[in-house]
Amino acid sequence: MTEPIVVEEGSVTKRLSTLDRYLPIWILLAMAVGLILGRAFPGLNDSIDTIKIDTVSIPIAIGLLAMMYPVLAKVKYSKIGEVTADRRLMGTSLFLNWIIGPAVMFALAWILLPDLPAYRTGLIIIGLARCIAMVLIWNDLACGSGEAAAVLVAINSVFQVLAYALLGWFYLQVLPGWLGLDSGSALDISMWAIAKTVFIFLGIPLVAGYLSRVWGERVKGVEWYENVFLPKIGPVALWGLLFTIVVMFALQGENITSKPLDVVRIAIPLLAYFGIMWFGSFFVGYRMRFSYDKNTAMAFTAAGNNFELAIAVAIGVFGITSGEALAGVIGPLIEVPALVALVYVALQLRQRLYGREEATS
Numbered sequence: 001m002t003e004p005i006v007v008e009e010g011s012v013t014k015r016l017s018t019l020d021r022y023l024p025i026w027i028l029l030a031m032a033v034g035l036i037l038g039r040a041f042p043g044l045n046d047s048i049d050t051i052k053i054d055t056v057s058i059p060i061a062i063g064l065l066a067m068m069y070p071v072l073a074k075v076k077y078s079k080i081g082e083v084t085a086d087r088r089l090m091g092t093s094l095f096l097n098w099i100i101g102p103a104v105m106f107a108l109a110w111i112l113l114p115d116l117p118a119y120r121t122g123l124i125i126i127g128l129a130r131c132i133a134m135v136l137i138w139n140d141l142a143c144g145s146g147e148a149a150a151v152l153v154a155i156n157s158v159f160q161v162l163a164y165a166l167l168g169w170f171y172l173q174v175l176p177g178w179l180g181l182d183s184g185s186a187l188d189i190s191m192w193a194i195a196k197t198v199f200i201f202l203g204i205p206l207v208a209g210y211l212s213r214v215w216g217e218r219v220k221g222v223e224w225y226e227n228v229f230l231p232k233i234g235p236v237a238l239w240g241l242l243f244t245i246v247v248m249f250a251l252q253g254e255n256i257t258s259k260p261l262d263v264v265r266i267a268i269p270l271l272a273y274f275g276i277m278w279f280g281s282f283f284v285g286y287r288m289r290f291s292y293d294k295n296t297a298m299a300f301t302a303a304g305n306n307f308e309l310a311i312a313v314a315i316g317v318f319g320i321t322s323g324e325a326l327a328g329v330i331g332p333l334i335e336v337p338a339l340v341a342l343v344y345v346a347l348q349l350r351q352r353l354y355g356r357e358e359a360t361s
Helices: 023-040 044-050 058-074 077-084 087-112 117-128 135-141 146-178 191-219 222-258 260-287 292-303 307-318 323-353 356-360
Strands: none
Touching: 023 222, 023 323, 044 222, 058 135, 058 146, 058 191, 058 222, 077 146, 077 191, 087 117, 087 146, 087 260, 087 292, 117 146, 117 260, 117 307, 117 323, 135 146, 135 222, 135 292, 135 323, 146 191, 146 292, 146 307, 191 222, 222 260, 222 323, 260 292, 260 323, 292 323, 307 323
16 A cells, blocks of 8 residues: 555545536535425325335336436446455445444434434334445445445345344344343334335346446447446436435425424434444455455445335334334435535545555546
8 A cells, every 4th residue: 555645625526527526515405495395385295105106106216216227337247256256345344234234223223312212213224224225326426346336235135135124123122122121113024025125226227237338338339338328327317316305305394394303313323323334334444455446335335224125114114104204214314415425535535545546546
């Protein structure tokens, strides 16, 4: 590893496009628009909520699929074998995601919300839902490894299908009993319900992204695909993100604005969780001498959560008007600006902790 270098002010963001560089501003505007729409049109919540197939909201699905496809189309799938061969990275990521992450959220929820069982349960549900979607956006903006992120997200998806309901039973019923706390809440969700969410929000854009790269490189060539096609579809990801945020805030605008103190109580453990998981994961990876791009992918994967699944579980098990559902909705509303801020932190740490080769690659 070479010595850290000193770079001119503003070099962290000059590599980003105008849209990327001012992403926090666009996100704040999207939040404001969603809140205004939700308050100005009281019936909008019910109208949007009826536009769905089974339990999947069509507007949110459209936004998420638009957000995910360009990012997954950028992945160089031919290099995925190199990532899966890195057993240290795979093992560390699994440990952080499925052992440390749920335990940290459980502890924060009980320490900071001992008097609010519904919100506490909602936070634990969020902590169990490991990220399979937005982490790819944050990783991409922070110049992390798209291949490593894709593999880690895929592994999380498999574990999610197999382990989510079991972990819910353990953290909501078994562990509180062992610790002499409340008996907890039951979490009744089928493996199929989890698999359906994973397939829609990860499987569809993953297949589309893979087929796009195979077709583009074979028919048009690698240079055309990298330099013409990807730059054209790139902004679609951020427009999809902003659209999703508008819809989410419009759906929950009344709840958010009518219960500001509850929102603050829920936000505090969430902010603590994102900070602990991201910084802890990043510095573990740094000490293990992971390259910046792989370390960044691991840190964002460990810190992010699958809010689509968490919200679906909270609403399906406890009801749309429940405290658990409100906590589930607040989750991504805090996660988005928090992880956007961590994108800039990652780019700063890239300069400070990694050498010239990493900083200019």
